[in-house]
Amino acid sequence: MLQSFRSRLVISNLLITLVGLLVIVFVFTRVLSDRSQSIKRGSLAEESRLVTSQVEYLFRHRNANFEAALQDLVNTASNTLKVRVIVAGRDGQPIYDSTGATPFFSGVYHPLDRKALQQERVVSQQIKSSSVRAFQTPLEGTRGHLIGAVILVASVSVVSPGLIELHDVFLVVLGTALLVWLAIGLFFTFSISRPLIRITAATEQMAEGRYDTRVPARGNGEIARLATSFNVMAQQVQQTNRVLKDFVANVSHDLRTPLTMITGFSQALLDGTAGPDKSDESAQVIHDEAVKMQHMVDDLLQLTRLESGLFAFSRKAVEVQPFVQSVIDRITRAHGTEQVATIENRVPARLPSIDVDREQIERALRNLLDNALQYTPARGHVRVTARLFGREWVEIGVADTGIGIPGQDVARIFERFYRSDKSRERVHGHSGLGLAIVREIVERHGGRIEVDSVPGKGSTFRFTVPRARAPEAEQEILPGRESVQPVRQ
Numbered sequence: 279m280l281q282s283f284r285s286r287l288v289i290s291n292l293l294i295t296l297v298g299l300l301v302i303v304f305v306f307t308r309v310l311s312d313r314s315q316s317i318k319r320g321s322l323a324e325e326s327r328l329v330t331s332q333v334e335y336l337f338r339h340r341n342a343n344f345e346a347a348l349q350d351l352v353n354t355a356s357n358t359l360k361v362r363v364i365v366a367g368r369d370g371q372p373i374y375d376s377t378g379a380t381p382f383f384s385g386v387y388h389p390l391d392r393k394a395l396q397q398e399r400v401v402s403q404q405i406k407s408s409s410v411r412a413f414q415t416p417l418e419g420t421r422g423h424l425i426g427a428v429i430l431v432a433s434v435s436v437v438s439p440g441l442i443e444l445h446d447v448f449l450v451v452l453g454t455a456l457l458v459w460l461a462i463g464l465f466f467t468f469s470i471s472r473p474l475i476r477i478t479a480a481t482e483q484m485a486e487g488r489y490d491t492r493v494p495a496r497g498n499g500e501i502a503r504l505a506t507s508f509n510v511m512a513q514q515v516q517q518t519n520r521v522l523k524d525f526v527a528n529v530s531h532d533l534r535t536p537l538t539m540i541t542g543f544s545q546a547l548l549d550g551t552a553g554p555d556k557s558d559e560s561a562q563v564i565h566d567e568a569v570k571m572q573h574m575v576d577d578l579l580q581l582t583r584l585e586s587g588l589f590a591f592s593r594k595a596v597e598v599q600p601f602v603q604s605v606i607d608r609i610t611r612a613h614g615t616e617q618v619a620t621i622e623n624r625v626p627a628r629l630p631s632i633d634v635d636r637e638q639i640e641r642a643l644r645n646l647l648d649n650a651l652q653y654t655p656a657r658g659h660v661r662v663t664a665r666l667f668g669r670e671w672v673e674i675g676v677a678d679t680g681i682g683i684p685g686q687d688v689a690r691i692f693e694r695f696y697r698s699d700k701s702r703e704r705v706h707g708h709s710g711l712g713l714a715i716v717r718e719i720v721e722r723h724g725g726r727i728e729v730d731s732v733p734g735k736g737s738t739f740r741f742t743v744p745r746a747r748a749p750e751a752e753q754e755i756l757p758g759r760e761s762v763q764p765v766r767q
């Protein structure tokens with residue numbers, strides 16, 4: 279039970295409340311008792327002076343009844359004030375002690391404070407460590423000379439009735455405070471623990487695979503922020519899970535077609551149903567499908583490595599114009615005698631170099647050019663351009679006069695496995711990973727990629743890559759170099 283957050287909060291709250299109240303009760307009682315004792319001391323000191331002045335009167339008007347009158351006075355004072363009264367001579371010997379007449383403090387004897395007596399001071403002393411005090415007042419004779427002292431021995435621990443009443447009121451106030459304190463404490467305990475309990479329950483649901491679980495997040499407090507973070511995390515987990523599912527579904531779907539072809543044709547070769555005249559054709563199909571699968575696996579591996587962030591780029595300065603030309607040459611060679619659209623290199627020769635991983639950017643450019651040739655008829659044109667973009671970037675463009683991309687697909691073509699015309703791509707064997715790889719490569723260089731397309735007229739892909747650092751002299755001519763990529767107008 280003590281392991282739950284809520285019970286711990288409740289118990290700690292209770293303990294804090296109780297300790298707090300005990301401290302208050304203790305302090306209050308101490309203050310109350312000190313105050314009461316000081317009041318009592320004051321009043322006893324006053325009584326002591328009064329009794330002394332009456333005793334002095336008897337001494338000054340001494341007659342035959344002196345002793346009886348003194349006894350009477352002392353006993354009456356002792357009884358009414360509930361104190362022990364001692365009238366002592368200068369030598370400290372009691373002339374009369376009320377102990378004989380009253381039982382109060384009979385055991386307590388207080389010797390005379392001779393020093394105080396000589397100095398004719400009024401003294402009040404605590405007797406040992408008890409709450410009993412002795413009030414000693416000097417006794418003056420007829421001519422004002424010192425004849426002894428009157429000592430009142432009394433308890434000062436009794437709390438006065440007024441203070442007892444106050445004590446009761448205090449207890450009522452304290453009780454009410456305790457209840458209010460507990461109510462407020464419990465309210466906050468529950469309001470703090472409720473969202474945490476909800477988040478805990480939601481985490482458990484997530485662990486069970488219910489990724490659509492969300493928790494309410496109101497306000498800007500820490501717990502609301504925790505709930506918001508949980509929701510964001512849950513959304514990301516849900517999205518990752520969906521992407522993973524889609525990914526597995528896409529990969530298995532895309533692998534099934536070539537695998538079916540390979541199985542079918544190899545079976546035909548094995549059991550002889552292909553016939554000797556068809557065996558070359560069957561072997562060709564098997565080879566082509568295997569190559570498609572190999573490309574797809576290569577693309578997948580490449581994308582996974584790029585996305586993992588573990589892939590180390592080795593960047594260096596690359597001159598754009600010759601670089602573009604070398605990629606075009608390679609593609610043209612690969613197509614051989616095949617009828618494809620013409621590719622034009624329109625990159626200005628004096629353009630500053632770019633700071634890129636040559637192999638990766640070549641792959642990105644090749645993917646774009648392959649796509650352009652793929653979706654452009656043989657009589658069409660593909661143009662590669664490049665220009666300085668802001669002070670820090672170079673923008674490379676691949677424009678074709680091909681079939682274009684339907685408006686609803688433009689935003690999605692960079693997603694993995696996305697193909698705008700699925701039946702068409704399946705025939706060509708494209709997996710829908712090419713542009714995802716391009717985007718990943720460009721973004722790993724800090725650049726951006728975008729596309730403009732008009733269906734039936736053509737598409738233009740543009741991406742930015744960092745310009746190579748200019749030599750010192752050039753840097754001086756270009757003050758205020760921007761480090762942020764400018765936004766395209």
Ligand code: ADP
Pocket residue numbers: 645649650653678680681682683691692696697698699703708709710711712713714737
């Ligand atoms: P794929 O490997 O299938 O070409 P990509 O990721 O390279 O996959 O391209 C995704 C989709 O974008 C393609 O299936 C195609 O529909 C569309 N696409 C890409 N480039 C072009 C282009 N130059 N012209 C028209 N459509 C294109």
